[in-house]
Amino acid sequence: MKRPTMKDVAEAAGVSLMTVSRVVSHTPGVSPDTVAKVEQAVRRLGYQRNVNARNLRQKRLGTSTIGLVVDDLANPFYALMARSIEDEAHRRGCVVLVGSTNDEPRREREVIAAFTARQVDGLIVVPTIGSHGFLRSAMEAGTPVVCVDRPAEDLDVDTVTVDNRDGARHAVTHLLGHGHTRIAYLGDRYDIWTQRERYAGYLDALSAHGLSADPALVRHGLRSHPEARFALADLRALADPPTALFSSNDLITLGVLDAMDDPDDPDGSDGPRAAARPLPMAIVGFDDLPLAKRLDPPLTVVSQDPVAVGSTAASLLFSRIAGDRSAPRKVILLTRLVERRSGERTAHRPGRPAHRPELPAASS
Amino acid sequence: MKRPTMKDVAEAAGVSLMTVSRVVSHTPGVSPDTVAKVEQAVRRLGYQRNVNARNLRQKRLGTSTIGLVVDDLANPFYALMARSIEDEAHRRGCVVLVGSTNDEPRREREVIAAFTARQVDGLIVVPTIGSHGFLRSAMEAGTPVVCVDRPAEDLDVDTVTVDNRDGARHAVTHLLGHGHTRIAYLGDRYDIWTQRERYAGYLDALSAHGLSADPALVRHGLRSHPEARFALADLRALADPPTALFSSNDLITLGVLDAMDDPDDPDGSDGPRAAARPLPMAIVGFDDLPLAKRLDPPLTVVSQDPVAVGSTAASLLFSRIAGDRSAPRKVILLTRLVERRSGERTAHRPGRPAHRPELPAASS
DNA sequence: ATGAAAGCGCTAACAA
DNA sequence: TTGTTAGCGCTTTCAT
Numbered sequence: 001m002k003r004p005t006m007k008d009v010a011e012a013a014g015v016s017l018m019t020v021s022r023v024v025s026h027t028p029g030v031s032p033d034t035v036a037k038v039e040q041a042v043r044r045l046g047y048q049r050n051v052n053a054r055n056l057r058q059k060r061l062g063t064s065t066i067g068l069v070v071d072d073l074a075n076p077f078y079a080l081m082a083r084s085i086e087d088e089a090h091r092r093g094c095v096v097l098v099g100s101t102n103d104e105p106r107r108e109r110e111v112i113a114a115f116t117a118r119q120v121d122g123l124i125v126v127p128t129i130g131s132h133g134f135l136r137s138a139m140e141a142g143t144p145v146v147c148v149d150r151p152a153e154d155l156d157v158d159t160v161t162v163d164n165r166d167g168a169r170h171a172v173t174h175l176l177g178h179g180h181t182r183i184a185y186l187g188d189r190y191d192i193w194t195q196r197e198r199y200a201g202y203l204d205a206l207s208a209h210g211l212s213a214d215p216a217l218v219r220h221g222l223r224s225h226p227e228a229r230f231a232l233a234d235l236r237a238l239a240d241p242p243t244a245l246f247s248s249n250d251l252i253t254l255g256v257l258d259a260m261d262d263p264d265d266p267d268g269s270d271g272p273r274a275a276a277r278p279l280p281m282a283i284v285g286f287d288d289l290p291l292a293k294r295l296d297p298p299l300t301v302v303s304q305d306p307v308a309v310g311s312t313a314a315s316l317l318f319s320r321i322a323g324d325r326s327a328p329r330k331v332i333l334l335t336r337l338v339e340r341r342s343g344e345r346t347a348h349r350p351g352r353p354a355h356r357p358e359l360p361a362a363s364s
Numbered sequence: 365m366k367r368p369t370m371k372d373v374a375e376a377a378g379v380s381l382m383t384v385s386r387v388v389s390h391t392p393g394v395s396p397d398t399v400a401k402v403e404q405a406v407r408r409l410g411y412q413r414n415v416n417a418r419n420l421r422q423k424r425l426g427t428s429t430i431g432l433v434v435d436d437l438a439n440p441f442y443a444l445m446a447r448s449i450e451d452e453a454h455r456r457g458c459v460v461l462v463g464s465t466n467d468e469p470r471r472e473r474e475v476i477a478a479f480t481a482r483q484v485d486g487l488i489v490v491p492t493i494g495s496h497g498f499l500r501s502a503m504e505a506g507t508p509v510v511c512v513d514r515p516a517e518d519l520d521v522d523t524v525t526v527d528n529r530d531g532a533r534h535a536v537t538h539l540l541g542h543g544h545t546r547i548a549y550l551g552d553r554y555d556i557w558t559q560r561e562r563y564a565g566y567l568d569a570l571s572a573h574g575l576s577a578d579p580a581l582v583r584h585g586l587r588s589h590p591e592a593r594f595a596l597a598d599l600r601a602l603a604d605p606p607t608a609l610f611s612s613n614d615l616i617t618l619g620v621l622d623a624m625d626d627p628d629d630p631d632g633s634d635g636p637r638a639a640a641r642p643l644p645m646a647i648v649g650f651d652d653l654p655l656a657k658r659l660d661p662p663l664t665v666v667s668q669d670p671v672a673v674g675s676t677a678a679s680l681l682f683s684r685i686a687g688d689r690s691a692p693r694k695v696i697l698l699t700r701l702v703e704r705r706s707g708e709r710t711a712h713r714p715g716r717p718a719h720r721p722e723l724p725a726a727s728s
Numbered sequence: 729a730t731g732a733a734a735g736c737g738c739t740a741a742c743a744a
Numbered sequence: 745t746t747g748t749t750a751g752c753g754c755t756t757t758c759a760t
Binding site: 369370371381382385389413414416417418419420421422 | 736
Binding site: 046048049050051052056063065074075076082083084086087093096097107110111113114115119137257289291294295296 | 365366367410412413414415416417419420427429436437438439440443444446447448450451454457459460461462463464471474475477478479480481482483501504505506618621653654655656658659660
């Protein structure tokens with residue numbers, strides 16, 4: 001009924017506890033029949049070694065457990081990343097503890113504390129805003145930390161990010177190349193590093209074309225689908241509305257898409273009319289979406305590779321765990337502009353009323 | 365440099381190790397100044413209790429660790445479910461170990477063994493095919509198991525599923541109601557329980573209308589996007605092709621959608637023509653997709669609620685952990701048919717060639 | 729080739 | 745209120 005221990009197995013096999021330990025650990029120097037006797041007892045009792053007790057005594061090998069702390073495990077980007085990290089861990093006989101921070105520093109600290117208290121061998125973290133000094137003691141005690149997706153404010157550790165700024169710059173340059181000059185920026189919380197970078201890329205692109213951002217066209221802090229919808233509705237009500245739009249993450253893109261259809265009905269009803277009308281303005285979004293290419297028009301996006309981000313981070317972490325003490329590495333992966341059609345529409349004729357958008361310009 | 369222990373804190377604070385233990389555990393009956401002294405030493409040394417060592421001695425409270433074993437953490441359904449389980453765990457001060465089985469019984473056993481060896485308090489498992497007798501010893505030792513998404517073949521434990529059969533029946537009945545009689549079934553591996561259930565629902569619906577399945581229209585074992593594409597291309601080349609189609613999961617739906625556009629070009633190119641043409645046949649898919657309502661026509665789907673599945677499973681598990689010894693519960697959640705438009709197209713006129721599909725019927 | 733003793737970091741059960 | 749002893753399940757070290 002209770003979980004059997006080595007002692008139980010030893011009694012059942014008529015040997016000492018130490019002999020069982022040797023058999024279970026495959027230590028050479030045990031006679032073959034003793035091995036057989038013990039293994040049989042192990043099977044008969046359904047014995048399984050208590051890894052936590054083992055790790056308490058033998059710390060040479062660590063706990064074979066790593067911690068993964070992401071913003072939101074349900075976000076497809078992090079889910080893909082988590083899967084790829086888990087695969088790398090599994091290959092190395094490690095298990096992974098996961099936790100979502102919800103972008104709350106408080107929860108991040110709780111989760112990380114729970115993980116280090118369980119003696120994880122290393123941590124892969126999507127850091128929230130704010131100081132990460134609290135990680136220092138764990139790091140000094142020998143727990144390596146790798147940051148992913150964004151750097152930690154005040155931590156000089158291995159970091160894997162994508163070139164957000166460059167990706168955004170490409171996206172906006174692309175829109176400029178199609179004749180747009182009034183390009184809106186819709187972004188998430190500006191205190192999130194990726195969002196600052198993407199906004200910087202937006203500005204880069206504009207200024208490279210001798211333009212500067214019109215503050216009226218810039219919206220930060222969009223946290224949800226409906227907020228993005230309202231922001232766009234707002235933008236379209238402007239006297240001089242934008243002809244193109246850069247959306248700075250997938251959630252915002254989704255919201256924006258819903259607002260596109262019907263400016264007079266901002267509750268994004270699921271009705272049949274919703275998809276019938278084409279997009280009224282050019283749009284490029286950061287992050288690819290599964291059905292993006294099947295929209296009307298197909299959605300042009302900046303795509304990043306979460307699997308590569310994850311496996312790179314895992315490789316870095318495991319080499320640290322293996323003892324690599326070299327200087328922290330900063331890996332920046334590239335993004336890819338996937339041109340489909342929504343970003344290739346040419347600019348609207350200016351001065352046109354916004355609440356009844358014209359049909360899309362024919363794309364040659 | 366090394367991780368400090370209670371002994372270190374005791375020395376630093378000039379008290380006994382036991383006093384430190386009491387302070388750290390908030391045991392009442394320690395004088396306020398002693399508490400203060402110890403807490404200061406704790407802070408100064410950056411002490412954190414070793415939870416694994418604690419759990420070794422004090423097993424009343426368990427390890428506050430649960431294991432979650434899914435098919436594929438990158439699958440949006442499981443990612444959402446995992447997030448909701450993690451939230452429930454976090455609320456209760458628990459951490460969660462996750463692992464993907466990739467639907468391989470071997471890997472499932474490895475992952476579960478790694479989890480139980482770490483003394484998890486309970487397990488939430490999406491079981492692969494085959495026997496799960498290997499779980500019995502862990503269960504007898506007091507580790508509760510909850511199955512999600514599908515039942516384990518030979519395990520009578522709490523199980524949370526959705527009514528796959530009913531959902532599929534509704535979907536196909538819906539197509540029948542729009543005049544379709546030649547309805548294709550495209551499914552994943554038939555040895556996966558959900559797929560068998562959905563196929564059964566397909567048959568239910570047909571026979572309720574006095575029809576029986578045409579084996580030529582049924583394809584099982586579609587494991588990937590391209591396989592689904594080819595299967596559909598095949599179906600359309602039939603002398604008497606189907607006028608409607610039920611796709612039994614999201615991956616297959618995605619593949620099918622790509623094959624819809626251009627029967628002559630089955631490599632699903634990302635080009636501009638891709639989205640221009642409407643769907644040639646009626647389609648209902650199992651599993652909702654983020655942009656489903658924005659397709660042309662909007663995609664009708666059977667949707668399930670992964671968050672509800674996850675939180676239900678978590679609730680069950682935690683009440684078992686809390687000591688509930690009642691009979692195993694089988695929770696079956698309902699699905700919802702989301703009628704958008706792809707499933708509401710009326711049947712093609714029979715005898716019409718399939719490779720140049722007509723335009724969609726106008727929807728009232 | 730096998731076993732006995734000590735101890736990993738902590739807490740339960742006792743003293744004092 | 746505080747400290748001492750024993751021991752959780754295992755591995756190390758040192759016998760035999």
